[in-house]
Amino acid sequence: MTGFRRGVRLGIDVGRARIGVARCDPDGMLAVPVETVRRDDASVGRLVELAGEYEPVEFVVGLPINLRGEDTASTADAREFAIALGRANAVPVRLIDERLSTVTAHQALRASGRTQRTSRGVVDQAAAVVLLQHAIDIEKNTGAPAGALLILDEENH
Numbered sequence: 601m602t603g604f605r606r607g608v609r610l611g612i613d614v615g616r617a618r619i620g621v622a623r624c625d626p627d628g629m630l631a632v633p634v635e636t637v638r639r640d641d642a643s644v645g646r647l648v649e650l651a652g653e654y655e656p657v658e659f660v661v662g663l664p665i666n667l668r669g670e671d672t673a674s675t676a677d678a679r680e681f682a683i684a685l686g687r688a689n690a691v692p693v694r695l696i697d698e699r700l701s702t703v704t705a706h707q708a709l710r711a712s713g714r715t716q717r718t719s720r721g722v723v724d725q726a727a728a729v730v731l732l733q734h735a736i737d738i739e740k741n742t743g744a745p746a747g748a749l750l751i752l753d754e755e756n757h
Contacts, residue, residue, distance in 0.1 A: 603743030604628055604736075607657030610650060611732025612685070613698065613724050614661060614678040619643055620724030622732045623654055628740065631732040633725035644681075648689045659691055660747070662698030662731040686750050696747030698731040 606626050613620035621634040634654075637646045647659070661682040664674040679695065686693040738746035 604740050605657060605745065608654050609732060609735070610634070610647070610654060610656045610659050611728040611735070612647065612659055612661045612682075613727040613731060614664075614681045615639060615724055616674075616677065618724045619647070619681075620726070620728035621647070621650060622725060622728035623656070624732055624736055628736040631729045631736060633722065633729055636722065636724045644684050644688045647685055651689055651691050656691055659685060659693045660732050660735045661685070661693055661695050661750075662727070663695050663747075665697050682750055683752065686752050693750040694735070694745060694747045695750055696731060696735050698727070698734075 604627075606628075608626055609624050609628070611620075611622040611624075611631060613622075617639050619637040619639055621637060622631050623634050624631045634650065637643050651659070659682075661678060663678050664672065666672050666675075682693050682695055735746040738744075
């Protein structure tokens with residue numbers, strides 16, 4: 601494990617209706633689902649509660665960039681959510697490209713025999729697992745954290 605920063609991380613897959621949450625163990629061996637949080641005025645508060653429970657070294661929030669590498673309305677929404685999360689707690693927030701995490705999660709759930717309808721409640725968690733595992737793998741392989749650290753300044757603080 602070259603340069604892997606030890607510590608629990610919480611992976612966050614931000615959607616318009618639901619937020620998938622995953623976590624990893626302190627050694628980054630495995631990302632596992634935690635819960636699906638309904639997207640409303642209480643969502644940031646729930647994630648802050650989860651941070652109190654799991655004591656992560658960082659939140660890893662997925663940025664849904666399109667396949668051409670461009671921002672979309674969903675990217676702006678996820679970034680705004682990450683800023684709100686960063687303001688609400690002391691845990692650093694890292695933004696990572698999650699281009700295919702939801703697609704990968706749907707494929708994995710289909711492969712396990714779930715239909716789109718029966719996987720609706722867990723696909724957000726599965727997407728959070730995929731993006732968190734991706735971030736862990738990048739850090740282990742390169743020795744550098746995946747994505748970009750969210751910096752709160754006058755513009756977004």
